[in-house]
Amino acid sequence: MAAGRVAGYGIATWAGLKEEAFTVRELLALAAEAAGGQHHHRVTVQLPVSLVMMTPIVQALHGRGPLPAATGAGLG
Known part of the structure; x- marks a missing residue:
């Protein structure tokens, strides 16, 4: 956070990705649009991982x- 700038941020969602309201690619495009270029600092996507909600893991496998x-x- 040098000079008061955000070094990186992420998005935490499952419903939006599961329901295909948007894709990772679309999220990155929106971040670039909002930032005025590719230096948007989005670095992570957070999804639930549990024995109850295995879908993200099964898909990744x-x-x-x-x-x-x-x-x-x-x-990340």
Whole structure:
């Protein structure tokens, strides 16, 4: 947070990704648009991981869903 600037931020959602209201790619495009370029500082996507909600993990194990998309976009 040098000079009072945000070093990085993320988004925490499952419903929006699960219901396909948006994709990781669309979230990055919106971040770039809001920031006026690719230096938007979005660095993470947070999803629930539990024994009750296994969908994100199952999707990732099959190479699909938001987790592989986030990784492919360089997000944590």
